[in-house]
Amino acid sequence: MAVSRRVITTAAALCFATAAVFAQNPAPRTGPRTVNAPPKPTGTTPRAADGHPDLTGVWNGLGDNLNGVPNQIANNGIAIESETVARDLHSGQMVTVFPRLNNRPQNNEQAERAAALLRRSGSNRPIYKPEYWDMVKYNDHNANEEDPSNNCMPAGVPRGAIPSYIAQFPNHVMFVYPGQGGLIATQTMYRMIPTDGRKHTPLQELDGTYTGESIAHWDGDTLVVDSWGFNANTWFDQIGGYMHGENMHVIERFRRDGNTLTWTATVEDPDYLLEPWTTTPRVALLNPRPDAMLPESQPCSERDLAHIVTKEHH
Amino acid sequence: MTSAIRATFVCALVGICAVTPALAQGTPERAKVLRAAADALGMGRWSDIGGANTRLPGIDIVNTMELQGSGTSDMGGRQVKTEFHIALGYNPVAARIELTRTPDGGAAQHVIQTVRDTYAWNESEVGAGLVSGKGVATPAMAAVRERLLRVWMLPYGVVKAAYAAGDKTVVSTEAGATVITVPLSGQLAGITLKATLDAKNLISKVEARADNPALANLACTVEYSNYADHAEVLTDVQTPGRIVAKEGGRTVLDMTVKTWETNNPYLVFPVPPNVKAAPASTTSR
Numbered sequence: 001m002a003v004s005r006r007v008i009t010t011a012a013a014l015c016f017a018t019a020a021v022f023a024q025n026p027a028p029r030t031g032p033r034t035v036n037a038p039p040k041p042t043g044t045t046p047r048a049a050d051g052h053p054d055l056t057g058v059w060n061g062l063g064d065n066l067n068g069v070p071n072q073i074a075n076n077g078i079a080i081e082s083e084t085v086a087r088d089l090h091s092g093q094m095v096t097v098f099p100r101l102n103n104r105p106q107n108n109e110q111a112e113r114a115a116a117l118l119r120r121s122g123s124n125r126p127i128y129k130p131e132y133w134d135m136v137k138y139n140d141h142n143a144n145e146e147d148p149s150n151n152c153m154p155a156g157v158p159r160g161a162i163p164s165y166i167a168q169f170p171n172h173v174m175f176v177y178p179g180q181g182g183l184i185a186t187q188t189m190y191r192m193i194p195t196d197g198r199k200h201t202p203l204q205e206l207d208g209t210y211t212g213e214s215i216a217h218w219d220g221d222t223l224v225v226d227s228w229g230f231n232a233n234t235w236f237d238q239i240g241g242y243m244h245g246e247n248m249h250v251i252e253r254f255r256r257d258g259n260t261l262t263w264t265a266t267v268e269d270p271d272y273l274l275e276p277w278t279t280t281p282r283v284a285l286l287n288p289r290p291d292a293m294l295p296e297s298q299p300c301s302e303r304d305l306a307h308i309v310t311k312e313h314h
Numbered sequence: 315m316t317s318a319i320r321a322t323f324v325c326a327l328v329g330i331c332a333v334t335p336a337l338a339q340g341t342p343e344r345a346k347v348l349r350a351a352a353d354a355l356g357m358g359r360w361s362d363i364g365g366a367n368t369r370l371p372g373i374d375i376v377n378t379m380e381l382q383g384s385g386t387s388d389m390g391g392r393q394v395k396t397e398f399h400i401a402l403g404y405n406p407v408a409a410r411i412e413l414t415r416t417p418d419g420g421a422a423q424h425v426i427q428t429v430r431d432t433y434a435w436n437e438s439e440v441g442a443g444l445v446s447g448k449g450v451a452t453p454a455m456a457a458v459r460e461r462l463l464r465v466w467m468l469p470y471g472v473v474k475a476a477y478a479a480g481d482k483t484v485v486s487t488e489a490g491a492t493v494i495t496v497p498l499s500g501q502l503a504g505i506t507l508k509a510t511l512d513a514k515n516l517i518s519k520v521e522a523r524a525d526n527p528a529l530a531n532l533a534c535t536v537e538y539s540n541y542a543d544h545a546e547v548l549t550d551v552q553t554p555g556r557i558v559a560k561e562g563g564r565t566v567l568d569m570t571v572k573t574w575e576t577n578n579p580y581l582v583f584p585v586p587p588n589v590k591a592a593p594a595s596t597t598s599r
Contacts, residue, residue: 031369033370034369078373086371093405095374096352096374097372099371100369114360114375116547116549117359117576117577120377121373123377123406125580127582128582130448133580133581137579140579141546312547312548
């Protein structure tokens, strides 16, 4: 257990360090955040020369990516709308809120166990074919060993969710997902996605990769990114043990409203899923600083997994 | 038969959660007791991630659970050796109860009883009826109330129902013990739960009373003891180590828990198409 605590402490420290670097953050705030409901958009939506919304920017503001830590709960579908009201975003079911009785921080063990529960309490779960139910449960139960993104491997799609940086050009968009050296040890990932109207390569001609082959088009003001050609070495969320096959097809939708970017992904996998699954929408805030930059990713060198002695995990 | 299991778990009501939980905090005493019960079970958790920049309140983190145990259950008026494997959830309200009963000198009998919201069905195998050619799902709509009640009679169900019922939840003291009385609603309207707390604020007994004579067959009592974290992945959620259910004073179930996973494991309860198409309450349970 002592080793496990060290792992947790180290991971948490690295995560917070990363978050701090990213925290050239927008939203002027007085006092700590007490809600995690998706932020409301403000400002106008800039447009590119072709008239489409311009998604270019650093999207790390209290958002959805791994550094948007307050939203880790919302990412899994529970929005704390006030200090007395919380709601499951998928089912609409109200969730009882328990005011905090003191300011004592939790110890590492308490915080880790709480996080594991909080991140899994939402109702929006992919429905696998029954023959895979036990395997998915096993994966999550044993995620310390089974999570393919551990050991500094790419998170893949759709697990990467909202990129921390988007550059939009006339014929393509560029997505950058900084790797995590801490809590979730994954590799830096980028995607160059054409918007020039080209079609997919036939699936059988593609070698499966972590981010697959993506093409994008505009559906009104929404950028639709259509991807296939994956390998089976990723899970499609940070929690849950949600494995998939090489026939996975992912459709992501990005919509900018003012200073917010809303993302959803629909996963189709006829080999594993009983029906397509759509993520709960996630919302990131634009970093408003004109000099906002992405810092260097934390180097990822997994040294802790071998020392973990329990099945507890984030 | 199902009378045995009826007593096992907790109760349900569709629409109960449409009531804002904050309403339950109208009376300070009630709020204090409910909070103590929730805290004793480990139901309310918060995230410290974000350090000083974040101070999110706690939320109810109990959704899906899976437990396994062994003991006895009622079978035609006799207590027979039984292995239990139960998956349940509160969002949506659902349960899948697998029983393997072995009567003295008889062959083992395996049944899977499932419920979700307004649907109840029996499965020939887990997930039956969802994929063509994979098992048979037999509608059992008449059993909806009884199966939902099992879910709401669990300690977590009582606390959830008590918060959701708001001002209708009554806190009192009986024989020196704190008692929470909760009228259920929705499909279980007419059923009242009465939960007794022990000295550690853990729920030690839950009685289901039928205010409506038509539901009298649902009346039962379940006793919970030997609380601990019985999970392999520790969460600090306290779960009973022994469950004893009685009807009319007669024990119909006695289970010793082996494991009780509380980390919201992947448990799903999709309703098979033929069950969705079945008319309500047309088949026996």
